[in-house]
Amino acid sequence: MQNTAQVIIIGGGIIGCATAYYLAKKAISVIVLEGSDHIGNGGSSRNGGGVRQSGRDPRELPMVTWGIKNLWPYLTEELGVDVEYTQKGNLRLGKTPNHLNILQRLTDRSAACGLDVKMIDGDEVRQINPYLSKEVIGASWCPTDGHANPLTATLGFYKKARELGVRFITGEPVIELKKVKGKLRKIITSHYTYEGEQVLVAAGYESRAITAAVGIDIPMQAVKMECLVTEAEPYMFEQMLGTAEADFYGHQSKHGSFVFGGSTGLETYNKDNGKQISTSLGASCTCRGIIGYFPALSDAKIVRAWAGYIDECADKIPVISQVEEVPGLYVACGFTGHGFGIAPGAAYNIAEIISEGTPTVDMRAFRYDRFQAKI
């Protein structure tokens, strides 16, 4: 078996798949090693599908906006898989004056960076989405936000990259990275040793253990989050929704089902049995959150709920960076639960860093060595 490639990517999530695709387009040979048995088995296929700018940390805005302008609208055609990208805006809802304060702060912060986002009142909210409860008194509204299908987007990048000759190997957890003569070169798994000129670690929270072998640590924690999906319902609305207090977020998919995520507040402390098992509280809590804003969905039936881990970075934005002190190493992880919408842009730009050294979008905010003590 061919065990060497110009670039070895560790992690077959949307970042790994998309980076592989953008590198393959540049005729660079790539091997992708995925630890689990399935492509896109982490957050990539467990998230709520938001492709959103509003509410983001200003440091992320240039990248995500660039991706929304230049990549997302063309992905379905480019990949030959319907990624169900819909750009019909994002409503972040509020019911109390305190909510409105939170929303106002987020809006001001984004607007200051030039994003088209504004506060609207309850009636304006219901003009955009008539199904929302009368209790909603205001929202932030960003018309250029949207949503897509994380499953087909991730697998679409995989499919296309594979077509271009990228080698994907699943069930291949990385045990160790090894330098040869001062340069990162070998990737050791339980089956084989792979060799590459450049190595991108894009393995979510697991990246932390993997880069430890070469003395690099990204401060992250794994936080278990939960989502659910309803049966297909008649068409109701197209916006992406969220709330000031993050009770829930989600959208109606092209298929008609509603995909929602939510939080119980216990996420950081959730335990697991190694199977990413749902908690007994999550789905019920999310349903209460949804019904509070969306009484019309009370009778919608939940057909499936699931859990997954986010790789929460210390400062809540990702690390997408070359690691110069370990020649050959690149890292893209710590996306902190909002990595899906930004993924194509991030992958495109890290592929540029790997291949040419310079990205289209300034990525200095995502450097691996930015973390400092507070005093």
Next chain:
Amino acid sequence: MERIREHPILGEPEKGKTVKFTFDGKEIEGYEGEPIAVALKAAGVMVHRYTKKEHKPRGIFCAIGRCTDCVMVVDGKPNIRTCVTPLAEGMKVQTQYAVSAKEDHVS
């Protein structure tokens, strides 16, 4: 389809009181508490819904609430598993087209 009046092993089926309900506006009688699908079956109704993509008819398939093929619009709510939902007086049962009672929702 006929109801079994007397069974060689089970004798006469135990049924509750009769109730009236409507199927697509037409009044039908059934027994209270029996699955809606059974009352429809006894009345000769075979088609419970038409599917979303192909507009194909579906009816009872597993009869125990697992396959979800027999879903209909019941009292205005779509996707009700009629094989496990008890019949009640005055229920409004409608053929389901895709996910609603309106034919134009079939794409």
Next chain:
Amino acid sequence: MKRYDLIVVGAGPSGLSAAIEAARQGLSVIVFDENEKPGGQLFKQIHKFFGSKEHKAKIRGYQIGRELLAEADKVGVQVKLNTTVIGMYQDKEITVCIEENVRHYKGDSIIIATGAAENMVTFEGWTLPGVIGAGAAQTLMNLHGVKPGAKILMLGSGNVGLVVSFQLMQCGCEVVALVDAAPTIGGYGVHAAKVARCGVPFYLSHTITKAEGKDHVTGVVISEVDNNFQPIPGTEKHFDVDTICVAVGLSPMSQLLKMAGCKMEDHPRRGGEVPVVDAYGETSISGVFAAGDVSGIEEASSAMIEGRMAGVCAATYLGFCEKEEKEEILSGLSKDLDSLRQGMFAPKNRGKNIDKTEEGIAVSDNLLQKGYIADDEIERYPGVTDKKGIHPVIECSQNIPCNPCQDACSRKCIKIGKKMTSLPSINDEAECSGCGMCVASCSGQAIFLVKEDDEEGYATVTLPYEFLPLPQKGEKGVALSRSGKKCCEAEIVEIRNVPAFDHTSLLTMKVPIDMVKTARFFQASQKGGDRYG
């Protein structure tokens, strides 16, 4: 949170048995079942069960269900119906949908006894209304009292296909054919024989190629298949039917166990994805057990024993039962279970081609291919003898763990011996009283009483009959052979129906003496031969 010593999911044969056994040991036990009625499949089973007294043989499934429920009630088991367990989580927590709420429960031990779901096959038109699972047919006719169809074709010759075909006829439906892609019948020969003698043709090595109809089934086309199970063009046969019943096996419904993180394996011989369990059903999560079909498809009789084993183990796990007592109970149950897992249809023999009985007698090819034993094959079996006066003829040709006939005869005419799977033989020394208990007790309806010297030129044949309407004494009709073909005129000379027969009527018909070895079923001649009543 509400907590029980034991939570059982599924109130079928294994779940109820587990609950009873555990409650007897002193555990607080609650059983959840999503159905409106308890008993799982038992309440759809109206035939008499096989096995021995210990396995509740010759009792009908629904009666076993009632007995289990009464027993559960007596020992203080709470059975909650219309309650769907929707999830199983860490720390042995489950969530249950009750009425319009979700409730959380914890069990110090949990037994999952969720049973099995039906498999399906695809053919053109398989999504049409009128194509139903055999389980659906049972549910409609035996639980809800409505006929699944008027004219029905059955796909699948396993025990489910055979038993359900017979049940369909019992409730007044016409079964036009029984079809299976396999070259030989999968279920018990005796089940096939009772369907065949009613006149249902068997088409082995055939499959459905098309369900016809626009909005619902109006017909079906079957074709012969080659060795690779591919339809052979030109062999198509058409039947007018309104219903196609599919009985092509079961798969364990093991989702709850998988969801909770139990180690699973794909086990084709057990029917699909099953939890990895020890000999008594404990999964990879200690204190979580699986019992019945969920851990491997078998008969209800074995499910009940597995349930009891899991119940005892749960009791021991929680310190309610001493190790010695547990081992004593388990060794008894293991013996029972082992005795059920013998014979030609034992799990270990699945997929094997068996051409001789344990006694060394060649199996009937005709039985395997057509559903009945041919006239030239029948005399090889030890239950089929010639004798003066009234005597039983036992057309039992396969080694099945079943012996009620031996116990039924107070005169010791019938001998099976210690090995339950042995074919019954006739004890020449003993004299038959003609009481008919053996006829009514045979779960396979394979025993007939024959009196060859009844009157000059005539003989009588007494057969089990479970159809309506019952013929009248003196009624004339035709006798059908094992193959379901008319063989001669017949007259009913006696009808017996006593409580001990448990709804099996004994018809005695007078037939010409040369038909005594052929005539095995009665069909009334009037009203267009409405044999189904």
Next chain:
Amino acid sequence: MDKVNDRFRDIGAFTPLADDDMLICRCEEITKGEIRKAVHEGMYTMTEIRRYLRCGMGLCQGQTCAKLVKGIVVRELGVLPTELEPATSRVPMRPVEMRVLAKEEGRC
């Protein structure tokens, strides 16, 4: 390495079959041809097939089609049924209305 994990393994080209339009997933109306094609597009596991095509993700959650889909994928990949893991089981076991899920009892 097992056969399912090497996504570069040659499983031959996709060739149409006469019964490719046979419906397999009754809920989401996914055909045999779509499933076979997805395998050739690299979806080698039941989980990926589900996520890519939505088969087994409808109202019944694969209760009817899971085994049928698996049979098709196994044949297309040329592996043994035991080499292909069935898809994950998820809460809830039956479709449940949000208002029902929202009303919890018995948790203190």
